[in-house]
Amino acid sequence: MSLLSVENLTVSRGGLAVLEGVTFSLHAGRALVLRGPNGIGKTTLLRTLAGLQPPLAGSISMPGEAMAYAAHADGLKATLSVRENLRFWAAIYETDTIDHALDQMNLRGLAGRAAHSLSAGQKRRLGLARLLVTGRPIWVLDEPTVSLDAASVALFASAVRAHLATGGAALMATHIDLGLEEAEVLDIAPFKARPPEEGGHKGAFDHDFDGAFL
Amino acid sequence: MSIWEYANPVKFMQTSGWLLPWIIGATVLTLVPGLVWGFFFTPLAAEFGATVKVIYVHVPAATFAINIWVMMLVTSLIWLIRRHHVSALAAKAAAPIGMVMTLIALITGAFWGQPMWGTWWEWDPRLTSFLILFLFYLGYIALWEAIENPDTAADLTGVLCLVGSVFAVLSRYAAMFWNQGLHQGSTLSLDKEEHIADVFWQPLVLSIIGFGLLFVTLLLLRTRTEIRARRLSALEQRERMA
């Protein structure tokens, strides 16, 4: 069963198309890793899928209220404790428990600590634990492993695997190998948008009106 | 052929380029005679003195100070609903013109008011409303200037224009209520149009038409500049991407 399917999607940054014709689908129990050079538009693509910005063209179909998005920034409140941070998101997503998230991301011992006293890697783990409390089947993750050490990457990989095993799906942009053998890789470099003169998306100000300049 | 075709930048540039010389001509042919007639060929009204002649600038400027805001509201709505770039840029282009019109109305009002009321400034509801309108123009323009992404700026200023319009009208009524609270019936009414004689009225109408055409001229010129600037930044952006 396809949880998320994307067809002919054109995404833009600053009004300019960066990727076009992006097509893929993500099935329950599967993970998809997006690869591509820096600046190609991975973050833009993920933000578009998360509904933060409208696509220029194409369609995204997924069940309603099915997606949890994790950006570069973790959205942690420095003065709240680890437990309070997670409780807040659990309340927003109306799920009841944060215990499994604390255990899976090995945060149990840190639960009472304020978020500002955590190391960068611990903060990242807390950010990822937030995904676990959302209870959403589709995870959309932007560089989830930044500042994680090898042990934490393995921890994260096992959390993803457990999520997939329960019928979830994950879409992530990352450069490192997570050791997830079930993950497919999608290289998005071929979807780089063409300039308008080569048939790419034409914005309102890409039309040539040199004649009208006179 | 629909009116929305002119919302296409190319079509707009062509049409406005063709129209501009004619509109400039019409502006000169109405504004100059209107002002000259008003300034030099109207009799002096005994009770007002020579300063009354400032109405040939004051009234048209005040009229358009308000109407330009209304135009900005309409073009902002068109942008927010139909996403026509020319519409948003026209609103952006109109704002400084409207602000200057408001300023002219305020300053000429002071020149007129000084000999008549013995003060440069009176917190009359009308004057107060224009001062508030001026503040709204200031905020609107400042927001355009502060935001880098032009589409974001167009959206946010559009929303501000919408909300601002409601509060500008509210402020007008609040000011009327507030001043009546202070004075108990203002004696300094500016409503002289009602008993104004034809000799004064005719050049005034001509001046108002002249100011209107002047506004259209400036608006077309400024909108064309904005469109060119957008085209330029689009080209630059492509350059950077490639």
Place this chain on the structure above:
Amino acid sequence: MIALLMRDLRLAIRAGGGFGLGLAFFLIVVTLVPFGVGPEGAILSRIAAGILWLGALLACLLSLDRIFALDFEDGSLDLLATAPIPLEAVVTMKALAHWITTGLPLVLAAPLFAVLLHLPTPAYFWLEVSLLLGTPALSVLGTFGAALTVGLKRGGLLLSLLVLPLYVPTLIFGAELVRRGGEGMAVQVPLAMLAGITAATIALVPFASAAAIRVNLR
């Protein structure tokens, strides 16, 4: 939604100065005014209503730029925008949190400060009524201004420029209500207008604020 409100209140308390700063600013304004206009009780008592309202308005303005800025910087705003609660509810809760941390303390402390300015005794009741009715509108409109300027580096000054003209009707009717109430005149019109403006603002402006946030996150 309640969780969001509680979180914001908790953050305001932990960050320190959330409640106190606006009040301290209010007190300073009230203290400085007599230095500017002279110590005569008659003059002060005549302008007290206006000064108190102006002080409340400026104190409210002081904390506006923090409403969304922190959430924008640490990425929570992105996450809230993708969360299952509508953005309109988010901005409404933000406005409510702002009112509880700045508006409500001002309402409670205003009678004390009014003593310093010789506010006429019958006006105290109307001062409380007008602030209670008017300050929520200040918070909601401030949230709108904060939403417009959330992505900007130096949005603070611009925020004041955008928000203060929107405060004009509330200020006029609020101060007028106190003045009339103090003089024993009819208060129905300013009372109804003040309440009406606040009610309409709370009902409608969050949609504009949410739209502005969406545009800024794009």
